[in-house]
Amino acid sequence: MAQRKLSTKKYVLALILTIIIFLGGIVAGVMLEDARLKDTKQITLSEKVNLRSLQLQKEYIDLGIAECNALNHILEANINELAKKIAIIIDYEKTSVFSEEEFDLELRDYFLTEIQFLFVSNEIDNKCGNDNVKVIYFYDENADDTQGKVLDYLKKLFGSKVLVFSFDSNFQQEPMINILLTSYNIQQFPSVIVGDTVFQGNTPVRELMESICNEFRAIGKEIPKECNVIQ
Known part of the structure; x- marks a missing residue:
């Protein structure tokens, strides 16, 4: 009988400790957030x-x-x-x-x-x-989307000559993102807009680079030396 009471106390103590740890985790989570x-x-x-x-x-x-x-x-x-x-x-x-x-x-x-x-x-x-080329990038958190890395490379290559604006196409809470998607008639992701040129789907670095360099020519700016590699 005494052994049974001791076991019951152990279970109760274990339950109390579990509840304390659980509540402590919740409190820590709330504080972190x-x-x-x-x-x-x-x-x-x-x-x-x-x-x-x-x-x-x-x-x-x-x-x-x-x-x-x-x-x-x-x-x-x-x-x-x-x-x-x-x-x-x-x-x-x-x-x-x-x-x-x-x-x-x-x-x-x-x-x-x-x-x-x-x-x-x-x-x-x-x-x-115009002092730079603007690039708009619409992504959708797809694991196969490597476009962000391509744009990171181009940004490092051209530096301040290229400005990149990135938007999450799945973020439905903000209507302005949908307005931008509609205005550029975006049907596929990832999508990249360079000037007035729209690229839908994964686009190779060379193709985007050519478009950026063509945009510099269109705005009448000095062609960056980085464009020489694709001539």
């Missing part, structure tokens, strides 16, 4: 401030105060930083359990900020003339 959410909000706020600053500098051009070359350098630096930070937010959103809706809102806000950067870059072109 809360910290990540705060980090995401800080990142988003930082990029929105950068965007606002760039918009004000663009307005200075109309007054003859801002210098176009400096403005393009600031734009390029902001776009590069944007690309690095979006990867962090997407990773947070994918692993979210308790705050998925909030992360989706932050990700939506971030994509909207990137779209605004795209529009501002076009406005700067109108004021200052």
Whole structure:
């Protein structure tokens, strides 16, 4: 009888310990997501401030105060930083359990900020003339999609001469992404737009490189030396 009572106590103790560990895991998970959410909000706020600053500098051009070359350098630096930070937010959103809706809102806000950067870059072109080639990339998280690596290579090759804007085609929460997809008549993923040329499906590096170099010719800019390898 005493042995049975001892076994019962062991089971109860084990159950209590299991519940404590389980609840501790939940609390730790909630705290981790809360910290990540705060980090995401800080990142988003930082990029929105950068965007606002760039918009004000663009307005200075109309007054003859801002210098176009400096403005393009600031734009390029902001776009590069944007690309690095979006990867962090997407990773947070994918692993979210308790705050998925909030992360989706932050990700939506971030994509909207990137779209605004795209529009501002076009406005700067109108004021200052084209100083770079813009590439828009629509991806769909397909394991066979190697287009991102191709674009990373081209970005490293051309540097500030090429600006890359990347959007998740599966992110249905933001209607503007669908509007962009419709405006370019995108039917297949991944898709890449270089200037007015649309490439649907995985596109080889050489083909994209030729299109980028042709775009430099079209905007009347000096052809980068990187284009010599495909002549």
